Amino acid sequence: MWLWGLFLWLDLRGMLFFIFTVLLIVHFVNKKDPPNFPPGPLALPFLGNVFNIEHKQPHIYLTKLADVYGNVFCIRLGRHKTVFVSGWKMVKEALVTQADNFVDRPYSPMANRIYSGNSAGLFFSNGKVWRRQRRFAMAMLRTFGLAKSSMEQSICEESRHLQEAVEKEKGEPFDPVPLLNNAVANIICQIVFGRRFEYSDQSFQRMLKNLTEMAYLEGSIWALLYDSFPALMKHLPGPHNDIFSNSKSLEASIRAEIERHKLELDPSNPQDYIDTFLVESQHNRNCEVGFNEDNLVLCCVDLFLAGSETTSKTLQWGLIYLIKNPHIQVKVQAEIDRVIGQNRLPTMADRPNLPYTDAVIHEIQRMGNIVPLNGFRMATKDTTLGGYFIPKGTSVMPNLTSVLFDKTEWETPDTFNPGHFLDAGGRFVRRDAFLPFSAGKRACLGEGLARMELFLFFVSLFQKYTFSSLDGVELSTEGIIGATRTPLPFQIYAKAR
Incomplete structure (x- = not known):
């Protein structure tokens, strides 16, 4: 036996x-691999290189790989090959010169679980749905944002609400992150919802909490594991499940706003993005270009993620870098005092007269490195990049970190230096390798609005306050990496000037 x-x-x-x-x-x-495919590190069978990636600072690890394998290299995430593109010249080649070849998003199991069918939002949609929805969103940002004369006034008004919140701290140390999140999010709320929220509004705070957690998790190792091994990960417990619960909670909040808009809608006089989308959906009932209610919800989610997280994070890094460089903070305040004074609010007309301040804001965006890796792209046809063959359907990731810190483009890439954006006469100069908003056809559609917000919020804060850290506390320039790069928790003093 x-x-x-x-x-x-x-x-x-x-x-x-x-x-x-x-x-x-x-x-x-x-x-x-096909002949002349990009090189890369050895990968484990079935697992690929996913466990080689340093999950706390993946952008640094991937930037260093370019030193070994060149500016176009391949790593394997599970069974899937992904080509990473590094350095200003090669990223420009992919995003601008060959924009049509790398305009689409690849399939993502995680995104497919959140977005489905024609309801693909703004970020993950492709083809005619993406083209039509992007044009529509850009038109709405112009109509209710940049082209609306009151938007500048609205940002300045929100600056006053922000200052009132700072004053309530009464000179005690405080965490500025919630206050900045509130102020910045209220700007996109006015465009999408047609109204702002009080900072104490519980529904508003719930939306912001969902947004913050989604922005971290969607760019974390957990999202990478889910996309690499979806059949396994969807049955396992872990933080990746919070991506979907946060998404559902945020969608529920937005659906409630949509229902309110339906009751008050005047088709002849739309007041915001949701109103105009609802009117447009009445003329596109076949939904072939995404004008349906499910897609409206997801487009709103994408607008909030893109329109609040990045700008708020930039202002957070701005406080850190100017506190760490008090001599720069003094120079910014001296220029503001000379041009604007301390009594009137700043306007966008002041920006040409504040070249040093403008240079500082740009350097904050460069060093803050808010979106380290950009979003995945996909080759729409067989093509060549950097002399290597890229087959149709291959996932491609532009590494924006490698551009913002490219040693061939920046004089002191690892040092906070506003001089990167100033000429010998102290005049502001633009730099081609300045790509915090990405480039090409998938560049941030809210770039113009974000620039306005950054300038007006930044100037109004340093016009009214001098910021410092707690005694003996050195603020860290290390970040927490998700879809955006977030400062480590910190507290500051704000002293009225």
Whole structure:
């Protein structure tokens, strides 16, 4: 009897060995690269390089890989090959020169679970849905944002609410992050919802909490693991599940706003993005270009993520860098005092007269490195990049960190230096390698609004206050990496000037 059991055990072991061998052969056949494909590090069977990536600072690890394999290299995330593009010249080649070849998003199991069918939002949609929705969103940002004369006034008004919140701290140390999140989010709220929220509004705070957690998790190792091994990860517990619960909670809040808009809608006089979308959906009932209620919800989610997280994070880094460089803070305040004074609010007309302040804001964006890796792209056809063959359907990731810190483009890439944006006469100069908003056809559609917000909020804060850290506390320039790069928790003093 025991011999029969031994035979069965040996037979089972042989069968498992045979299955493993077949799977290994299939893996290496599928893994085989076409001729002249980009090089990259050795990858484990089935797992790829996903566990090689340093999850706390993935952008640094990937930037260093370019030093070894060149500015176009491949790593494997699970079974999927992803080509990473580094350095200003090569990123420009991919995003601008070959914009049409790398305009689409690849399939993402995580995104597919959040977005489905024609309801693909603004970020993950492709083809005619993406083109139509992007044009519509840009038109709405112009209509209710940049082209609306009251938007500048609205930002200045929100600055006053922000200052009132700072004053309530009464000179005690405080965390500025919630206050900046509130102020910045209220600007996109006015464009999308047609109204602002009080900072104490619980529904508003719930939306901001969902946004912050989504922005971290969607760019974390957990999202990478989910996209690499979806069949396994969807059944496992872990933080990746919070991506979907936060998304559902945020969608529920937005649906409540949409229902309110339906009750008050005047088709002849739309007041905001939601109103105009609802009117447009009445003329596009076939939904072929995404004008349906489910897609409206997801477009609003994308607008909030893009329109609040990045700008708020930039202002947070601005406080940190000017506190760490008090001599720069003094120079900014001296220029503001000379041009604007301390009594009237700043306007966008002041920006040309504040070249040093403008240079500082740009350097904050460069060093803050808010979106370290940009979003995945996909080759829409067989093409060549950096002399390497990129087959149709290959995922491509532009590394924006490698551009903002490119040693061939910046005089002191690792040092906070506003001089990067000033000429010998102290006049502001633009730099081609300044890509915090990405570039090409998928560049941030709210760039103009973000620039306005950054300038007006930044100037109004340093016009009224001098900021400092707690005694003996050195603020860190290390960041927490998600979809955006977030400062480590910190507290500051704000002293009225």
